[in-house]
Amino acid sequence: MVESLPRLKIAVLIKRFLRTGGAEKYAMEVVRRLAMDHEVHVFAQEWSFDGPEPITFHKIPRACRKPAWLNQLLFSYVCRRAVSHGFDVVHSFEKVSTFDVMTVQSPCFKSSGIAAEKPWKRMLGWMRLAFSPRKLAWMWLEREQFSDDPARVVIAVSEQVKRNVQAQYPLPDERFRLAYTGVEIPLATVAASKSDRDELRARWDIGINDLVVLFVGTEFKRKGLDALLQGFAKVPRARFKLLIAGGGGERIKSYRKLVDELRLGSEVRFLGLVDGIDRIYPIADMYVLPTLADPCPLAPLEAMAAGVATVMSSSTYNGSAELITKGEALILSDPNDPQEIAATLVMLMDAQSRAVLAEKGRQLMRQLTWDKTAADTLSAYRDVIRMRLTCREATS
Numbered sequence: 001m002v003e004s005l006p007r008l009k010i011a012v013l014i015k016r017f018l019r020t021g022g023a024e025k026y027a028m029e030v031v032r033r034l035a036m037d038h039e040v041h042v043f044a045q046e047w048s049f050d051g052p053e054p055i056t057f058h059k060i061p062r063a064c065r066k067p068a069w070l071n072q073l074l075f076s077y078v079c080r081r082a083v084s085h086g087f088d089v090v091h092s093f094e095k096v097s098t099f100d101v102m103t104v105q106s107p108c109f110k111s112s113g114i115a116a117e118k119p120w121k122r123m124l125g126w127m128r129l130a131f132s133p134r135k136l137a138w139m140w141l142e143r144e145q146f147s148d149d150p151a152r153v154v155i156a157v158s159e160q161v162k163r164n165v166q167a168q169y170p171l172p173d174e175r176f177r178l179a180y181t182g183v184e185i186p187l188a189t190v191a192a193s194k195s196d197r198d199e200l201r202a203r204w205d206i207g208i209n210d211l212v213v214l215f216v217g218t219e220f221k222r223k224g225l226d227a228l229l230q231g232f233a234k235v236p237r238a239r240f241k242l243l244i245a246g247g248g249g250e251r252i253k254s255y256r257k258l259v260d261e262l263r264l265g266s267e268v269r270f271l272g273l274v275d276g277i278d279r280i281y282p283i284a285d286m287y288v289l290p291t292l293a294d295p296c297p298l299a300p301l302e303a304m305a306a307g308v309a310t311v312m313s314s315s316t317y318n319g320s321a322e323l324i325t326k327g328e329a330l331i332l333s334d335p336n337d338p339q340e341i342a343a344t345l346v347m348l349m350d351a352q353s354r355a356v357l358a359e360k361g362r363q364l365m366r367q368l369t370w371d372k373t374a375a376d377t378l379s380a381y382r383d384v385i386r387m388r389l390t391c392r393e394a395t396s
Contacts, residue, residue, distance in 0.1 A: 007037065007038055007039065008038045008039070008088040008089055008381065009038070009039045009041070009086065009087050009088050009089075010034060010038055010039065010040045010041065010087065010088065010089050010090075010091060010381070011041050011043060011082075011083040011087040011089070011090045011091065012027070012031055012040060012041065012042045012043065012091050012092075012093070013043050013044075013075075013079050013083070013090065013091070013092040013093065013094055013096055013099065014027050014042065014043075014044050014092075014093040014094055015044060015045045015046065015060075015071075015072075015075055015094055016044065016045065016046045016047070017031075017042050017044045017046070017047035017048070017049060017057075018046065018047065018048050019048070022105075022181070022297060022298040022299075023093070023105045023106070025298065026103075026105065026157070026181055026182075026298070026373075027093045027103070028049070029182060029184075029370040029373070029374075030103075030179075030370065030373055030374045030377050031055065032051055032053045032055075033053075033370060033371060033374035034374055034377070034378065035053035035054055035055045036053060039056075040053075040054075040055050040056070041055075041056045041057075041058060041087070042055055042056070042057050042058065043058045043060050043079055043082055043083065044057065044058075044059070044060060045059070045060050045061070045062045045075065046062075058082065060075055060078050060079060060082070061074075061078065062075075067133075067134060068134075069133065069134040069137035069138055070137070072094070072095060072137065072138075072141060073137055073141070075094065075096065076094075076095070076096040076097050076098070076141060079092075079096055079098060080096070080097060080098040083098065084098075088381075088385065089101060089381045089384065089385070091103070091377075091381075093105075095138070095141040095142060095144075095145050096141070096144075096145070097141065097144040097145075099152065100151070100152060100153070100381075100384045100388075101152070101153045101154075101155060101377075101380050101381060101384055102145060102152070102153075102154050102155065103155040103157070103179070103377075104154055104155065104156050104157070104161055104165060105157045105161065105295055105296070106161070106295055107161070107164045107293070107295065108142060108146075108164055108165055108167075108168045108169070109135075109138045109139065109142050110139065110142060110168045110169075111164055111167065111168055143169075146165060146168075146169035146171055148169075148170065148171055148172075148175065150387060150391055151384065151387050151388045151391050152175065152384065153175065153176075153177055153380045153383055153384045153387075154171065154175055154176050154177070155176075155177050155178070155179045155376075155377060155380050156176055156177070156178055156179075157178075157179065157180060157181055157295055157296040157319060158178070158180065158295050158296040158319025158320070158322055159178065159315075159319065159322050160295060160296075160315060160318075160319040160322065161295045161296070161319060162176050162178070177376065177379065177380040177383070178376065179373050179376035179377050179380070180296060180319075180320075180322075180323060180368060180373065180376075181296045181297075181298050181301060181320070181368075181373065182368055182369050182370030182371070182372060182373040182374075183298065183301040183302050183304075183305045183365050183368055183369070183370070184305070184369060184370055185278055185281070185302055185305040185306045185365075196279070197282060197283055200279070200280075200283050201283060204241075204243065204269045204271075205269075206241045206269075206283075210239065210240065210241045211239050211240050211241070211285045211286070211348075211349060212240075212241050212242075212243060212283060212284045212285050212286075213232065213240060213241070213242045213243070213284065213285070213286050213287075213288055213345065214242075214243050214245065214280065214281065214283070214284035214286070214287045214288070214303065214308070215228060215242065215243070215244050215245065215246075215287075215288055215289065216245045216246060216274075216277060216280075216287070216289070216299040216303075217245075217246045217289065217291070217297075217299065218246040218247050218248065218249065218273075219249070220244075220246065220248050220249075220251055220252075220255055221251065221292075222291065222292055222293055222294075223246075223289060223290075223291045223292075223294070224289065224290030224291050224292050224313065224335045224336075225244065225255060226258070227290050227335060227336050227337065227338050227341055228242075228288055228290050228341055229242075229255070229258055229259060229262060229264065229268070230262065230338035230341075231290075231337075231338035231339070231340070231341030231342040231345065232262075232264065232267070232268075232341070232342070232345070233262040233263075233264055233338075234338060234339065234342035235342050235345045235346055236346075236349075237264075237267050239349065240267060240345070241267055241268075241269065242264070242267060242268045242269070243269050243271055243280070243283070243284065244268065244269065244270050244271060245271045245272075245273075245274045245277060245280060246271075246272075246273065246274075247272060247273045248270070252270070255270075256270065277299075277302070278302070278306070281302060281303050281306035281307075281308050282306055282307065282308070284303070284308050285308070285309065285348070285354060286308065286309045286310070286311060286345070286348045286354060287299070287300060287303035287304075287308045287309070287310045287311065288310075288311040288312075288341070288344075288345070289310075289311070289312045289313065289318070290311075290312075290313055290332055290335035290336075290341055291312070291313050291317055291318050291335060292313070292317055292335060292336070293317060294313070294317065294318045294319060294320070295319045296319035296320050297312075297318065297319075297320050300312045300318075300320055300329065301320055301323075301365060301368065303361075304328065304329060304358075304361030304362060304364065304365045305361075305362060305365035305366075306362075307358045307359075307361075307362045308358060308361075309330075309348055309353075309354040309355075309357040309358045309361070310328075310329040310330070310357070310358075310361050311329065311330045311331075311332060311341075311344050311345075311348070312324075312329055312330075312331065312332065313331070313332050313335040314331050314332060314333055314335075317335055323364065323368065324364075326360065326364075327357070327360055328357075328360040328361045328363070328364040329357070329360075329361055330344055330347075330348070330357065332344065
């Protein structure tokens, strides 16, 4: 349960209120818990929700699916009119111009080229911006999003996200709050998965004594699958199997080709999009995510909660690594280095090392619940209401 406050009327702005995707799941888990004690209205273009929490949904029309920037502008405009009065807090999970609290889960659009380190890249970025309605729209929304308004609060899902925003926009620390991704793997689900371990392994032609490495992610390149496959090719193949859960999109063919080039065809399994990934974690002996850019990925936290020895990129690349302080996971200093990945996999061939790492990770995840994420969010609401009152008193 979320820490109590006087009952608030909350507007939540999000285009897709669904369980698919880490960002969408974050929003849903937080909103569900807020709705236990407060009146919550979700303004969305699409939703799928069958929970018991009393959430009121409001349809925001989607005038067009493409271009995405035009849909975003229209979403922002319609939401501005819809929540202009009657709410104690307006909380957005989208780039919009109207909000009191905004949760940011991804790097700034500006940092993708306009704010490049090399002068010639910055110049090229500005030239592209000047002739691109899409880029101009995203930049305008982002500037509105990060305008320095003393009556607004920005919730970052990691310090990495906060640093990225502050590198592009001069927002002081007092405008930010942190609310890390929560995690919840029911013990009953884990127990059931363990009982099905041999059956599921047999389905994918995996021996009982094989060491299973699990990778979960849809954007294979950004999530570091290239280096993982190259590192995997350097370990004793007779002992390992690699499960890749995620669609892969249009790049899936190139990764199947890479597997063939590395002669890993008998050791690698592409599972595709998995419904009920919670059942898959306990099948694995170790989970590896050598991501190259991730604000706060959920999958490594879920793996740790399920009792799987976990390996992930350092906080330079991965916001979830900020939570690792006492060896609860193994950290890759350079996720681009196949040799480092291979050495880590070999280290985890030792069952005792895996068991110690898994237990440390599970203990940490017991402290990082969705209830805590929701409580941190509610604390931001309290702060923004207090700041709003202070601003009114100062101008009266």
